[in-house]
Amino acid sequence: MPITIADVAARAGVSKTTVSRVLNGRGELDAATEARVRRVIDELGYVPSARAVSLARGRTGVIGMLVPSLTWPWTGQVLQGAVDTVESGKYGLMLFTCNQGDGSMRQFASQVDAKAFDGLLVIEPEGTLDYITELHAAGLPVVLIDDRESRPQFPSVATTNRAGGRQAALHLLELGRRRPLVVSGTPGFGCVTERTEGFTEAFAEAGFPVPAEALLDGDFTLESGRAAVARAVAGGVEFDALFAHNDLSAAGAMQALGEAGRVVPRDVAVVGFDDVDLAALTTPPLTTVRQPLREMGVLAARMLLARLAGEPFPTEPVVIPTDFVVRGSTAPQA
Incomplete structure (x- = not known):
């Protein structure tokens, strides 16, 4: 059986608290007692767990990260930025997903109660913002990595979702496209409202308001993009451009356009959002609004590590602007 701190305490004739103080250099101890405890540690070959030592020091050396799912196309880029930064700061990362719904959240809550990590990074699982806000109010340092315009407390x-939608619209207008179709993301998300408003406002300002029948609900999936375009074509909606709220639904839209005999970009210019790896691999490669995904993970992790080092959090949300990447899916109106 492994040697425990209780074995050391019994052999040295001291309490477990005394052994812990010796291991962690805490408290004033008699030199002879400390020497005796260290001698017993050497004799027994006792090796304290790193976790036990960290907890005794009031820190775990671990950052928690809560995400909805690893299947979201852009989660990996955010996660990589966060992991690289956390590990560079000599911390470990404990990852939680919500793949099992309430069961996943119960498991996460148990680790919160056990104080298994020192701070938390969050890509908000739907419906959890109030709970995360309570954790922060109770003293757990939390940073939200947000593309939904939640603006938490x-x-x-x-990132700049409204500006990103506007970038997409201005690009299409510059190409002479006047009849866009919009395939949105999941209704109710703040980023969906922001991206749609930024896009439609730019078209309206140019004198080409987007009709209601050209605004189609999606859910950020490839299939929703494909189905939305199929419905528009079957319904006789006229369009020469398409703006999808993420690259995955844009790829599905391009698939449906091909099935309908529409050529991209000759007949329909297509713009996505995110600039995940898929965007450069579609045929033709996808023009898209680049969301600074890795940078968001890096900056959020830096903010959290700085807070754990004693620095104050920023008093306002930190916003990183989007970029625009032009590829082969857009071209001037023939």
């Missing part, structure tokens, strides 16, 4: 790193 704790620190967050976000």
Whole structure:
């Protein structure tokens, strides 16, 4: 059986608290007692767990990260940025997903109660913002990595969804496209509202308001993009451009356009959002609004590590602007 701190305490004739103080250099101890405890540790070959030592020091050396699912196309880029930064700061990362719904959240809550990590990074699983806000209010340092325009009551790193939608619209207008179709993301998400408003406002300002029948609900999936375009074509909606709220639904839209005999970009210019790896691999490669995904993960992790080092959190959300990447899916109106 492994040697425990209780074995050391019994052999040295001291309490477990005394052994812990010797291991962690805490408290004033008699030199002879400390020497005796260290001698017993050497004799027994006792090796304290790193976790036990960290907890005794009031820190775990671990950052928690809560995400909805690893299947979201852009989660991996955010996660990689966060992991690289956390590990560079000599912390470990404990990852939680919500793949099992309430069961996943119960498991996460048990680790919160056990104080298994020192701070938390969050890509908000739907319906959890109030709970995360309570954790922060109770003293757990939290940073939200947000693309939904949630604007929580704790620190967050976000991007410019409205400006990104506007970038997409201005590009299409410059190409002479006047009849866009919009395939949105999941209704109710703040980023969906922001992206749609930024896009439609730019078209309206140019004198080409987007009709209601050209605004189609999606859910950020490839199939929703394909189905939305199929419905528009079957319904006789006229369009020469398409803006999808993410690259995955844009790829599905391009698939449906091909099935309908529409050539991209000759007949329909297509713009996505995110600039995940898929965007450069579609045929033709996808023009898209680049969301600074890895940078968001890096900056959020830096903010959290700085807070754990004693620095204050920023008082306002930190916003990183989007970029625009032009590829072969857009071209001037023939």
